[in-house]
Amino acid sequence: MTTALVTGGTKNIGFAIAARLGQDGFSVAVNGRTPAAVEEAVDRLRALGVTADGFVADVTDEASVDRMCARIEDQLGPVGVLVNNAGVRCHGPLTQTSTTDWNRVLDVVLTGSFLTVRRLLPGMMAAGWGRIVNLAGLSGQMGAASRIAVVTAKSGIIGFTKAVALETAPHGITANAISPGFVDTDRSPSLGDRSAAAAHYERGRETPVGRVGQPEDIAELCAFLCSRQAGYITGQTIAANGGTYM
Numbered sequence: 276m277t278t279a280l281v282t283g284g285t286k287n288i289g290f291a292i293a294a295r296l297g298q299d300g301f302s303v304a305v306n307g308r309t310p311a312a313v314e315e316a317v318d319r320l321r322a323l324g325v326t327a328d329g330f331v332a333d334v335t336d337e338a339s340v341d342r343m344c345a346r347i348e349d350q351l352g353p354v355g356v357l358v359n360n361a362g363v364r365c366h367g368p369l370t371q372t373s374t375t376d377w378n379r380v381l382d383v384v385l386t387g388s389f390l391t392v393r394r395l396l397p398g399m400m401a402a403g404w405g406r407i408v409n410l411a412g413l414s415g416q417m418g419a420a421s422r423i424a425v426v427t428a429k430s431g432i433i434g435f436t437k438a439v440a441l442e443t444a445p446h447g448i449t450a451n452a453i454s455p456g457f458v459d460t461d462r463s464p465s466l467g468d469r470s471a472a473a474a475h476y477e478r479g480r481e482t483p484v485g486r487v488g489q490p491e492d493i494a495e496l497c498a499f500l501c502s503r504q505a506g507y508i509t510g511q512t513i514a515a516n517g518g519t520y521m
Contacts, residue, residue, distance in 0.1 A: 276326065278351040279501065280304040280344075282334050282391060283361030285316040287460040288410065291490035292358055295498045297325025301356060304347045305329050334361050334387030344394045353398045356501045359388040359409045362428075369423045377424045384428035385435065392439060396448075405448035406501040409436050410493075411512055413456045417520050429454075433512050440510030449509035451500050456516025458488040483518030 279296045283289040285307035297303045297320060305320065305327055307313040313329035320327035328350060332343035347354060363383045365376040388409055399405025414422055415429025433452055440450040480487065496515050499505055514520060 276300065276302045276352075277355040278302045278304060278347065278353065279356035279358065280306060280330075280347060280354050280391070280395070281358045281360055282306040282387065284358075285312040288455065288458060288490045288493050289358075289360040290316055290319070291494035292360060292497045293327065294320060294323055294325055295491070295494035296356065296358075296501060297323070297327060299498055299502070301326075301501075302351050303327045304351060304354070306332055306334070306343065306361070308333060334391060335382040337390055340387075340390040340394055344391070348398070353402060354395045355399065355402065355404060356406045357391055357395055357408070358497060358501070359391060359407070359432075361387050362410065362425075365424045366421055368421055372423055380424035381428050381431070384425075385431050388432060388435060392450075396443065399448050400443070400446045403447045405443070405446070406505070407436075407439060407443070407448065407450040408497050408500050409450070409452045411436070411452040411454040413454060413514070413516050413520055416454055416512070416514070436512065437510045444509055447506075449500070449506060451505075451508060451510070452512040453493060453496055453500070454512050454514045454516065455493050456488055456514065456519045457482060458490060458493060460490065482516070486517065488515060488517060 279301040281289050281293045284293040284305040293303045293305050305316050310331050313331050317327050317329040330343045332339045361383055363380055365380050409432050411432045412429040414426045419426050436450050436452040493515055
């Protein structure tokens with residue numbers, strides 16, 4: 276049974292991806308920042324019949340990532356699929372964005388993806404197979420006001436994915452990015468997110484398909500990219516946005 280690690284997998288899109296990969300027969304390692312959230316997610320996944328185990332780690336911390344990956348390998352075996360979903364939001368005008376908020380968003384999205392890929396890549400290369408999927412976003416493709424840190428981080432993920440894809444293609448490994456549009460998720464009221472959420476869902480209803488996306492919409496795409504059938508797709512940013520950006 277191939278092991279799949281989903282960072283930020285305790286809720287929303289990450290949880291839906293973990294559940295969908297479990298349905299495809301992967302042994303799922305669910306990462307989160309707090310023991311309570313990880314334990315709850317694992318219980319929910321197991322109730323769905325998914326083979327799942329939880330691993331608490333801060334993806335921005337190199338030592339924490341190394342310890343997590345070592346534990347996963349010891350308990351579940353080599354990781355063949357990595358989904359970098361962990362992220363954090365920050366809303367507000369550029370002039371009111373603190374250095375702390377800026378660094379936090381870039382650390383979670385970019386540094387976290389770098390650290391997990393770097394740690395797990397040797398195992399994938401030794402196996403001659405692997406799947407890496409990074410979560411980008413609509414704002415990273417088309418920009419967005421009052422989201423300077425998120426736009427920068429998600430744009431960076433697109434470039435990061437291309438670089439990883441070129442470096443790993445000779446080893447039977449693919450790397451792709453998924454760019455979700457307006458997706459129905461639980462959104463924190465912190466960092467101005469309450470008003471942003473209201474605008475988010477209003478814009479979502481204006482998509483060409485006439486609805487906001489569901490986490491399962493993203494999970495289905497991710498499951499395909501993680502499959503053996505997707506071996507000729509790499510270095511791509513694939514949008515799932517209801518036609519909002521083409």
